Amino acid sequence: MSNVGIVIVSHSAKVAEGAADMVRQMVGDSVPLAYTGGNADGGLGTDVGAIADAIERAWSDAGVVVLVDLGGAETNSEMAIEMLDDARRGKVLLSNAPLVEGAVIAAAEASGGASALQVKSMAEELQSH
Template identity: 45%
Template sequence: MVGIVIVSHSSKVAEGVKELALQMAKNVPIASAGGTSDNELGTDLEKIIVAIKQVYSEDGVVVLFDLGSACMNAQMAIESLTDEMQKNVKVLDVALVEGAITIAVDSSIGKGLHRIEEAVKKLCLHKMS
């Protein structure tokens, strides 16, 4: 099952999105990485790395984020992983809440990382038209 990491500048936002997604797909591995290590607003590279490793499987991991610097830290976290793990972790730029729910449901019904990525891209294109 594809895991999900929610990266937010706010620990409350990250936990809330995780809680909402788990309501739709209870068995999907979802981790939150919100806020800094001293509980301030911001993102923490180590929290993101730990979260990825927590939900990682060969099925893959999708990392979602709220703001640009969270994306940058997510990319840096992926670079710290082994080459094999890096191949199975994708950062996707989608609406945080809607994306998390959509991906959680898709993961729960057995869609793989590639199919989830395609579905999310279609979701984004559909919203733009």
């Protein structure tokens, strides 16, 4: 059984890379992980195509949880998820957990074999504290 994949989407390429680096240091290679940040011109922003590519890179039959930093990242991630075929679309969950802390907690849960819904819920529990 494969672990849930994690995708990190930030308006900043450096923030996305840094969050992914923290996740890797915490859980190693036990979780499929991809990240994307910045727009196509290298500035701040997000890119729907790059988000779709990141979902593909982190793909797992157990599902994928996408974590985002700001509203535009959420909108573009929703668009990227809509572009997926029906079978995959239903396995991708968008989380509104805090990006860095959420990614670390989500990856830790995923590395333990949790379901996509459990991974999303545990990451989002941070907001209620």
